[in-house]
Amino acid sequence: MLNVSLTGLLSPVALARQSITLNDFLALVRTRHPFFEKERLSTDIEQKNQESFLGAQDWTLSTSPRYDHQRDILGGFNPESVDRVTASIGAEKAFWKTGGRFAIEWISGYAKSTYYDLEFPFEMPLGPSNFYQNQIAITYSQPLLQNYKGELDRLDYELGQYSTNIASVQALENQENFLLDMGLRFMDWILLTEQRTIASERLRLAERQFKLVAKKRKANLVDKVDVLRAEDAVRIAEQNVVLIKAQWRAKGAELAVLARAEELYTITPRFDLYARTALLTVDDALTHLREHSRLLKTLSIRREQLERQRRGFEETKLPRLSLNTRLAQKSGADQFGDSLDLDKSDATVFLRFSYPLGNRTAKANVGKTVFQIHQLDLEIEQVAMGMEASLRNLLIQIEQIERVLSLNEAQLKTAKVKTREELKRYNQGRGDLAFVIQSQDSEER
Numbered sequence: 001m002l003n004v005s006l007t008g009l010l011s012p013v014a015l016a017r018q019s020i021t022l023n024d025f026l027a028l029v030r031t032r033h034p035f036f037e038k039e040r041l042s043t044d045i046e047q048k049n050q051e052s053f054l055g056a057q058d059w060t061l062s063t064s065p066r067y068d069h070q071r072d073i074l075g076g077f078n079p080e081s082v083d084r085v086t087a088s089i090g091a092e093k094a095f096w097k098t099g100g101r102f103a104i105e106w107i108s109g110y111a112k113s114t115y116y117d118l119e120f121p122f123e124m125p126l127g128p129s130n131f132y133q134n135q136i137a138i139t140y141s142q143p144l145l146q147n148y149k150g151e152l153d154r155l156d157y158e159l160g161q162y163s164t165n166i167a168s169v170q171a172l173e174n175q176e177n178f179l180l181d182m183g184l185r186f187m188d189w190i191l192l193t194e195q196r197t198i199a200s201e202r203l204r205l206a207e208r209q210f211k212l213v214a215k216k217r218k219a220n221l222v223d224k225v226d227v228l229r230a231e232d233a234v235r236i237a238e239q240n241v242v243l244i245k246a247q248w249r250a251k252g253a254e255l256a257v258l259a260r261a262e263e264l265y266t267i268t269p270r271f272d273l274y275a276r277t278a279l280l281t282v283d284d285a286l287t288h289l290r291e292h293s294r295l296l297k298t299l300s301i302r303r304e305q306l307e308r309q310r311r312g313f314e315e316t317k318l319p320r321l322s323l324n325t326r327l328a329q330k331s332g333a334d335q336f337g338d339s340l341d342l343d344k345s346d347a348t349v350f351l352r353f354s355y356p357l358g359n360r361t362a363k364a365n366v367g368k369t370v371f372q373i374h375q376l377d378l379e380i381e382q383v384a385m386g387m388e389a390s391l392r393n394l395l396i397q398i399e400q401i402e403r404v405l406s407l408n409e410a411q412l413k414t415a416k417v418k419t420r421e422e423l424k425r426y427n428q429g430r431g432d433l434a435f436v437i438q439s440q441d442s443e444e445r
Contacts (some may be wrong), residue, residue, distance in 0.1 A: 021269075025182070025255070026182060026186075028259040029179065029259045030175075030179070032260040032261065033260065035178050039174050042170070042171050043168045043171050046160070049163070049164075050157060053156045053157040054157065056157075057096055059092070061090070062088075062089070062090050065086070065088075066084075066085070067083075067085050069082070069083050081114045082112070082113050084109060084110070085110045086107065086109040087107075088107040088108070090103060090106070091104055091105075094150075096154050098142060099147040099148055099150035101139075102138075103138070103139045104137070104138050105137050106134075107136075108133070108135075110130070110132050110133075111133075112129060112130055113130075113131070114129065130334050131334055132332060133332035134330065134331060134332075135328055135342075136329050137327065137329075137346075138326070139326045139327075140325050141322050141323070141325075142322060142323045143320070143322045145318040145319050145320065146315060146316065147315065151311070151315045152316070155309075159312075162301055162302070165301050166302060169301065172294060173298075176294075185251070185255060185258070186271075189269045190269050190271045193248060193269055194273060196241070196244045202237045202440065202444045203240075203241050205440060206230070206234045209230055210230040210234050229437060233440075253265065279395065282391075282392060286391065289387060295383060296384065299380045299383065302376060303376050306373045306376060309369055310369040310370065313362060313365040313366040316361075316362040317362040317366065319353060320354045321351065322351070323349070324348075324351070325347075325348065327345070327346070328345065328347075329344070329345050330346065331344055412443070418442075418443075419440055422435050422439045
């Protein structure tokens with residue numbers, strides 16, 4: 001987590017009057033660069049994809065109008081033809097907590113029958129030629145083994161939650177890597193700033209030295225070649241200053257575009273290049289790495305996702321056994337109004353069982369997932385080992401580089417003393433100007 005302060009950075013005028021730190025720059029990038037919004041959208045997309053599975057719980061409406069025509073029906077007293085018109089409308093809903101299915105349906109039908117002309121010595125009713133029938137039915141199916149308590153109904157949705165979590169962690173990792181890249185570019189700007197300061201100081205010393213040598217030349221105290229050497233040192237120093245300033249401005253322009261902050265054209269970066277930070281011990285660093293590594297976190301979430309998928313495949317190994325109930329109220333009459341009484345009832349309860357012999361598909365899916373989990377465990381171990389090796393390597397390098405820095409500081413002090421002594425010898429007429437310039441160049445490096 002970056003300790004970011006935006007105090008005084010919200011106003012371009014304020015920016016123009018001050019320098020900018022690394023944290024302030026990264027805060028600008030975080031708030032203004034489109035990369036971060038793009039990465040946040042990755043999580044939103046996965047979340048919407050997960051929410052799409054919630055549609056399986058929605059009420060489903062259905063309707064089915066139908067017309068049938070039958071002629072030449074076999075049988076002695078059957079009608080010559082029958083015309084039927086049937087319409088139904090229903091709604092069905094799945095309950096993820098139980099795995100059950102509830103449905104309600106209204107069915108309305110009309111039948112018109114036409115009979116053959118038959119002559120009988122007595123009156124024989126053949127039934128109404130018009131018949132209306134209405135019915136309302138409620139059904140509920142409850143799984144007792146496979147998908148009991150909706151284990152399979154919720155599977156895709158719960159797997160989607162893991163994908164959303166992975167996308168969120170990956171987005172944070174991508175954002176941090178992007179900030180790392182921006183931070184390294186800022187440090188290049190800092191380095192150029194320091195080099196610009198050193199080069200400007202080198203130019204100031206070269207110009208002062210040139211004036212001193214030119215004055216000595218007028219007094220015939222030095223040779224003309226010393227004047228030429230001093231003048232050449234000034235030209236080289238000027239070239240270095242121009243080159244470094246161009247690089248410095250180009251880097252500032254680059255960062256201004258990336259941060260969408262034109263204010264960066266007029267300010268100077270600020271960072272203490274020579275500050276030291278206390279290092280964590282190897283054990284503390286490893287503990288921190290294991291607890292906060294987003295790569296390990298991503299792999300851990302992926303493992304949890306595979307475990308949930310395995311439980312789902314284990315569920316498919318169970319037989320399908322469901323308890324089904326149906327309750328209906330209905331009535332029929334030759335008049336439509338009388339057919340709405342719904343004074344007759346039906347009730348049905350039955351079990352349905354199915355099981356594929358061998359069940360090889362479910363067993364193969366379970367076995368494959370078990371192998372995938374084992375493979376992922378090995379990958380987690382491999383990644384953890386690689387990260388530990390890199391961390392130990394890095395800590396040792398930092399420790400050794402700090403020693404090198406201490407030696408460099410001592411070397412710089414020696415170079416400064418050497419420059420003063422070479423200049424003193426030259427001023428006393430006991431040294432060569434070339435040695436003075438060489439010593440100054442060494443100090444600059």
